[in-house]
Amino acid sequence: MDSESSLRERLTDVGVDLVTSEGSTSLGLREIARRAGVSHGAPRRYFPTHHALLSAIARRGFEDLGARFTAAVTDMASPRAQLQAAARAYVGYALECRGMFELMFRHDLLDSEKHASDGARLRESTLPLFDHFVALVARCRAERDSAYPGGPGVPAPPPPVTAAALWSNLHGIAQLWTWGSLQLALDAEPPGGAPHGDQLDRLVAAVLDAHLGPVSA
Known part of the structure; x- marks a missing residue:
């Protein structure tokens, strides 16, 4: 180097x-x-601007989160289990690495071409993350449809729309927990820390059930 x-x-x-x-x-x-x-x-x-340096720092966060996704889904056989593991890793990362997570999703960095010192906007770093969720949602749908031919009779939104809603829901869990709002609503402990593993598992499972239907459906 x-x-x-x-x-x-x-x-x-x-x-x-x-x-x-x-x-x-x-x-x-x-x-x-x-x-x-x-x-x-x-x-x-x-770095031509301060934001260019911040973008480079934030990209490290996306690399770290991507590695956590890979590790989380490695031993999961079904698409639903992989999606739940990835979702849990996402919320867990947001709560563990709050400063980096906040930086990663700052719109002034994501939207600014002039701040890209290597020619790529930070926005592009979010695409593999989103594409990962879209692919898993599509695989979950295919698995469900093969197990239950005919489906529920109501057309489901396209996988990107469902993935976007699911992602937004996970992001909201992380943010509301950071603010203390979820703890208040759920009378959960600890009030100032990350949720216990079973709390986080239940929240993530509820998100998946809401957007994909229960596993037994």
Whole structure:
């Protein structure tokens, strides 16, 4: 790795450490440069804007989340089990890595071509995530239809629409739990932490049942 690539990686590494330990509001350009051991103007040589550096940091989050998806579904045989494992990994990541998760879905980064230092907008990093959910939804539908020919008699939305609704529901669970709203509504404990494993499993299962029907349907 040449010195320029090495410094780019170091700046990104520092940003990942910062957002993980101190949240997305800690990602000032001067602080990243200071912790990387370079002058405050040095990052500009490698990232045209502050948001370009933030986008590079957020891409690391998508890489991490993608790896967690892969690990979560490895031993799951059925599409429904894989989708439930992926959904649980998504919400679990959101609650465990709150600062990074917040950064990953900032619209000002996702929508801005001028902030893409490598020519790719951060938005493109979300597509494999969404496509993964769409593919699993389609496979769940195919498995259900083969098991129950004729189906429920009501046309289902296209897989991308169902996947979008499911994704939104999972994102909402993570956000509402972070705010404490779900704990209040469900009288759940702990009030300030992540849900217990069985709580999270029940919430994720309810989301899948709502959008795909119960397993026994």
